[in-house]
Amino acid sequence: MTVATQSIGRAPRPSSLADVLEVVLDKGIVIDAYVRVALVGIEILTIDARIVIASVDTYLRFAEAVNRLDLSSREREQVTGVPGLVKSVSEGGSQYKTKGALEGVKETAQDFVTSLRGDGERDEVAARRDGGSEQPRHRSRDLPQGRGAPAGRSGARSGNGSADGA
Amino acid sequence: MTSLLLYAVVRDGHPLPDPPPLGLGDPPEPIRLVRGRAVAGFATCPVAVVASPVAEPVNLTDSDAERHLDILLGLLANGPVIPLRLGSVAPDEDAVRDEILGEAAPQLVARLDALDGLVEVHVDADEDETTAIRAVLATDPALAGVRATAVQTTDVRTRISLGERVADRVVMRRAEQAEQLLDELRPFAVADTGRGPMGGPEDPVLRWAFLVHRDPEVRHDREAPGEYEPGNGEPGPGAPRRRDLRQFDEAVERVRRGHPELVIEYVGPLPAFHFVVGPVEPAGEPARSRWGW
Numbered sequence: 187m188t189v190a191t192q193s194i195g196r197a198p199r200p201s202s203l204a205d206v207l208e209v210v211l212d213k214g215i216v217i218d219a220y221v222r223v224a225l226v227g228i229e230i231l232t233i234d235a236r237i238v239i240a241s242v243d244t245y246l247r248f249a250e251a252v253n254r255l256d257l258s259s260r261e262r263e264q265v266t267g268v269p270g271l272v273k274s275v276s277e278g279g280s281q282y283k284t285k286g287a288l289e290g291v292k293e294t295a296q297d298f299v300t301s302l303r304g305d306g307e308r309d310e311v312a313a314r315r316d317g318g319s320e321q322p323r324h325r326s327r328d329l330p331q332g333r334g335a336p337a338g339r340s341g342a343r344s345g346n347g348s349a350d351g352a
Numbered sequence: 353m354t355s356l357l358l359y360a361v362v363r364d365g366h367p368l369p370d371p372p373p374l375g376l377g378d379p380p381e382p383i384r385l386v387r388g389r390a391v392a393g394f395a396t397c398p399v400a401v402v403a404s405p406v407a408e409p410v411n412l413t414d415s416d417a418e419r420h421l422d423i424l425l426g427l428l429a430n431g432p433v434i435p436l437r438l439g440s441v442a443p444d445e446d447a448v449r450d451e452i453l454g455e456a457a458p459q460l461v462a463r464l465d466a467l468d469g470l471v472e473v474h475v476d477a478d479e480d481e482t483t484a485i486r487a488v489l490a491t492d493p494a495l496a497g498v499r500a501t502a503v504q505t506t507d508v509r510t511r512i513s514l515g516e517r518v519a520d521r522v523v524m525r526r527a528e529q530a531e532q533l534l535d536e537l538r539p540f541a542v543a544d545t546g547r548g549p550m551g552g553p554e555d556p557v558l559r560w561a562f563l564v565h566r567d568p569e570v571r572h573d574r575e576a577p578g579e580y581e582p583g584n585g586e587p588g589p590g591a592p593r594r595r596d597l598r599q600f601d602e603a604v605e606r607v608r609r610g611h612p613e614l615v616i617e618y619v620g621p622l623p624a625f626h627f628v629v630g631p632v633e634p635a636g637e638p639a640r641s642r643w644g645w
Contacts, residue, residue, distance in 0.1 A: 195601075195604070195605065195608070195618055196473070196601060196604070196618045196619065196620060197617070197618065197619045197620075198425070198619075198620075198621075199421060199422070199425060199619065199622075200421075200474075200619050201617075203414055203417075203418065205619075206417055206418050206421055207414070207417055208547075208548070209421060209474070209619075209622065209625065210417050210420055210421050210438050211417065211438060212437070213435060213437070213438070213625040213626070214360075214434075214435035214436045214437040214438065214440075214625060214628070215361075215434060215435070215436060215437065215628055215629060216436075216437045216440070242512060244515065244519055244553045244554055245511075245512045245513075245514075245515030245516045245518075245519055246508075246511060246512060246515055247515065248481075248485060248514075248515035248516075248518040248519050248522070248553070249511040249512065249514045249515035249518070250515075251481065251482055251485045251518075252485060252489065252499055252514060252515075252518055254482075255482075255485065255486060255489065
């Protein structure tokens with residue numbers, strides 16, 4: 187059994203330290219009272235920080251990428267016929283997710299002006315503080331005013347949330 | 353002052369690796385079982401806690417996180433494991449007995465029984481951003497006009513507008529990809545749940561945890577006794593006989609073949625981090641009898 191499954195491309199444990207932390211941190215049940223959680227030494231965690239600060243930078247980068255693609259029309263012609271793209275979003279779950287994600291994108295776009303004024307630094311601080319929190323990150327994330335995680339993503343994470351509490 | 357660093361709740365008598373591995377902290381001490389007193393309904397306490405002595409103040413590092421995971425993986429090889437939060441510290445054994453091995457013991461052993469033979473695997477899917485952008489440009493004629501304008505301008509708002517439209521399409525694409533992957537993998541898992549942010553313009557396509565039977569042999573499968581045939585090749589996409597690791601491996605392999613545009617990472621078996629506390633959404637019929645709490 188072991189031989190057959192090992193050959194199939196499943197890693198027995200996460201490969202990088204960041205992945206190990208993602209697996210281990212904030213997971214497992216928390217016992218009450220005497221049993222406290224001491225996590226002073228671990229310098230973390232970049233996993234969620236980028237989520238909070240991604241917005242205008244993302245759009246500009248995407249625009250840059252589009253421009254780069256335009257420089258090479260040959261590349262552009264290769265992309266036709268990528269499978270699965272025209273599949274219509276028909277199932278309820280898909281519709282909800284897509285709608286939520288788009289709303290999230292628009293919310294972040296509205297933050298554009300705020301970000302240009304230099305509030306980005308504050309965002310990073312919030313993200314860093316959030317990374318060290320002992321609360322489940324997806325619930326306690328310290329989002330700047332007017333910026334929210336896309337609703338579709340919170341839907342995808344709701345299972346995690348219910349499994350995370352103690 | 354010496355305290356106890358706690359790793360997991362296991363059944364009483366859970367075999368530890370021999371010799372027992374060193375725990376966390378400096379200096380590290382070997383892990384051992386902390387056993388409880390008799391509780392109502394049981395002659396002896398049915399659960400025990402895996403712990404190691406640790407000097408205060410506890411100051412954990414990144415490598416301690418790795419060791420914590422390795423200890424849990426070692427325990428998982430010998431039976432069901434309920435992981436405790438990394439860095440859980442108890443002042444002494446009596447505190448462990450009072451807090452974990454007392455009134456909570458019957459509930460904990462029930463969960464261990466429910467988790468027996470089940471392991472968690474993680475599937476992470478991501479797509480190269482350029483690939484995603486190319487794909488959405490190729491399939492969205494409405495973007496052509498915007499592109500033509502944006503390419504010729506240096507106005508930052510125009511460029512942001514273009515980037516936003518592309519990002520919208522990329523997000524839609526990722527949502528569709530995630531739905532497809534889940535449709536293809538869920539039939540092979542006992543339960544499943546999301547693991548973190550995904551689907552946004554800066555996120556991976558999928559970060560998901562699945563619960564599967566570790567053992568390919570039918571033991572508790574009252575729903576389909578004897579129907580599992582190890583040698584009969586690929587099952588149909590609809591009705592797998594057994595939601596075990598082997599079947600799931602094959603399902604992941606099919607997904608990889610079917611989605612060459614995605615980089616799919618697949619890790620496990622891991623302790624059931626995401627399924628130790630209920631209620632859990634069962635993935636299908638075979639789950640219901642085992643996940644009733």
